[in-house]
Structures are given as structure tokens and as C-alpha cells.
Amino acid sequence: MPGGAISILGLRKDYDGVTAVDGIDLEIGAGEFFTLLGPSGCGKTTTLRMLGGFEQPTGGQILLDGVDVAPKPPHKRPVNTVFQSYALFPHLDVQKNVAYGLRWRKDLDGATRDARVAKALELVRLADYAQRRPHQLSGGQQQRVALARALVLEPSVLLLDEPLGALDAKLRHSLRAELSALQREVGITFVFVTHDQEEALEMSTRLAVMERGRVVQLGTPQEVYREPSTEFVADFLGVANLLDVACTPGDAGTRTVQYGEFTLQAQVPAGAGPAARRAVIRPECVEVQEAGLTGSNRIPGMVDRQVFLGSTTQLAVRLPHGDVLQSLVTNTGRGASPASGEPVTVHLPPESLRVLAASESSEAAAAPQP
Numbered sequence: 001m002p003g004g005a006i007s008i009l010g011l012r013k014d015y016d017g018v019t020a021v022d023g024i025d026l027e028i029g030a031g032e033f034f035t036l037l038g039p040s041g042c043g044k045t046t047t048l049r050m051l052g053g054f055e056q057p058t059g060g061q062i063l064l065d066g067v068d069v070a071p072k073p074p075h076k077r078p079v080n081t082v083f084q085s086y087a088l089f090p091h092l093d094v095q096k097n098v099a100y101g102l103r104w105r106k107d108l109d110g111a112t113r114d115a116r117v118a119k120a121l122e123l124v125r126l127a128d129y130a131q132r133r134p135h136q137l138s139g140g141q142q143q144r145v146a147l148a149r150a151l152v153l154e155p156s157v158l159l160l161d162e163p164l165g166a167l168d169a170k171l172r173h174s175l176r177a178e179l180s181a182l183q184r185e186v187g188i189t190f191v192f193v194t195h196d197q198e199e200a201l202e203m204s205t206r207l208a209v210m211e212r213g214r215v216v217q218l219g220t221p222q223e224v225y226r227e228p229s230t231e232f233v234a235d236f237l238g239v240a241n242l243l244d245v246a247c248t249p250g251d252a253g254t255r256t257v258q259y260g261e262f263t264l265q266a267q268v269p270a271g272a273g274p275a276a277r278r279a280v281i282r283p284e285c286v287e288v289q290e291a292g293l294t295g296s297n298r299i300p301g302m303v304d305r306q307v308f309l310g311s312t313t314q315l316a317v318r319l320p321h322g323d324v325l326q327s328l329v330t331n332t333g334r335g336a337s338p339a340s341g342e343p344v345t346v347h348l349p350p351e352s353l354r355v356l357a358a359s360e361s362s363e364a365a366a367a368p369q370p
């Protein structure tokens, strides 16, 4: 069963007049929990369906452990898929639903089949539910049967298309941890599709953020969240405070940027380019301090709104130019958060303030005209 390394090279899919996948290159390592994350219509499912063999690419290649999978139909690939709608057979019990996954495997004798089904049910912690019918199970348990049905084939790669999408919020939360644990236990490659950034951040070893058929950023959850390369990624992965800045030319690293009359130190990544005009800082990095403080990366402000959320308090602070910054303060019980209308100082630590790469359209606008 080991293996499961995937190389995706220049993959594209065009439907009549619609480019669903626009030239994707990805290397997914064996044993990774890899997520394709992006908004509806960005091409995640189409990419997954091409990996599974349910769609033929218009161009490019998919290699599995170095072998081109193009000539192989879905059931001949060492890949299995779990869909959002798990479509269990209502008239078959759990055991038979899972055994159904082995219908193509004429080479396995009865005892081997039974052992494989028992192992798959053990993995998803449903060994005691083998004789139940789907309608006697909760939504989460039904999804675990669908997982067992896919795992019983012992694939090298498991494709998961929004598998938690049909479940309520609480169940989704508990199943996230279960799915991560299951992936570590079976050790095979998981390629997971979701539009839920929390899900992607919690479970993935690495993730690819997709926009309009392309991969716009690739990295670990920490990298993509803390160092978003574009405004789209910053915005898609949680709350992002965006500031209009003027970026002085220079090397990548900590550099001076101008925010109105305020001179700030910020991180400027190598790919930011001359047209970069926006900087991002996450709410949990914005420090709200007492009024009147001056010094590096400090701006005066006024609390617009204070929302108590239990473990944290959300502050909206209006800056001199009218921008409103969100700050998230952990409630430790020591000292009260400033109230609405109170003047404060906002500190934007230079290591947390990042200039974003300009979009293609703003690069074009900034380019010198011939």
C-alpha cells in the first residue's frame, strides 16, 4: 500500500467556453494531508475528479508514484473517493455497504474480504455497528461508513470532496480531529477539497489556495495564514486588516512603507513588485495600547466598537484616515479592554505587518506606458 506521491503537471480542463482548471502544477508527497482550498467555482472539484479519473484533462499530466494515470479508468487507479453525499445503500447493513467497495476484487477470497471489512470498520470506530442499516446511524456515523467503504480497498490515495459538508457545525468540528487522526494512522495520501478555511488550516500538512482555476499560494497552514501573498489569500483565510501603503523600492525583508503621514516598518516579500500598494495585518497581531504612546509603528486611534466574545474581545479602532482596524484581545482577567469612544494607540508590530503582492491588473496599471 505505501506510495501515493502525486505529480500534477500543467493540468487544465476546459468545458465549452469555461476554463475550470487553468494550468496547475503541484507536487503532493506520499502520506500528506493535502488540501485544495478556495471559493465556489475555483476548480477544486474538477481537479479532484481528474485525479480520480472521472474527468479527462484537456491538457497536462497526472503522475501517481511516477506513472501516468491517463490510460486508467477510475476503478483501475490506486485512488478512491469519498463524496459529500455518501450515498450508502439503505437496504444493506454497514458491513455489506463496506464490503460492496470490494466488488471489483475478484482475486480476494471470502476470509480476506471479511478481514479487510473488519479492519476498515475498526479504523473508523464502527466495529460495533456492523449489523445496523444506514437509517439507524447518525450523519457522522454514515460518513464514517463511507470512509470505511473507500479505505477497504487499501488505496494509496484517498480523495475527499467536502466530506463534512452535509454535517452540522458541531459534528464537523469533532470529525475534523477524527479525520486527521485516521490519516496519520493509515499513512496514505489524503487530498481534501473544501471551501472552509478553518477546516483546511486545522487538518492539512500543506494546502493550495485556488482562485479562478489556478493555484495562487501553496504552503503549510502557518505559512499561508501568516504570510499570505495576495489580498485574495489574506481575505479568504480569515479576517484581514488591509491598509493602503506606498512601498519604497528595495530588497525583500523589513522595509519602510508610508501609510498616509505615518512611516511604518513592514515585511516586504520578494514577489511584492513595484505596484504593491496594500499591507495586511491579522486582528490578533494588532496591539491596542493606552492613548498618547509614540514610537515605531504606533498610530493614534479611537475605539469604535467593543464586542465581548468570552475568551476574547474584538475591538474596532478607527485610525486618523478613517480606516477601521480589527483587533482581537485575549481576555486574561487582568485589566479591562478600552470602551467605545476611548482614545487609544494602535501598535502594528513590524514582523506582523506584511506588504502584499499586487494583483495582475494593478501590476499592469503601474507598468510604464510605452
Ligand code: ATP
Pocket: 015, 016, 018, 019, 020, 021, 038, 039, 040, 041, 042, 043, 044, 045, 046, 047, 195
Ligand atoms: P464548488 O465548491 O462550488 O464545488 P469548485 O471549486 O469545486 O466549486 P468546480 O466544480 O471545479 O469548482 O467548477 C469550476 C468551474 O467549472 C465552474 O465555473 C463550473 O461552473 C465549471 N464546470 C464544472 N463542471 C462543469 C461541466 N460539467 N460543464 C461546464 N462547466 C463546468
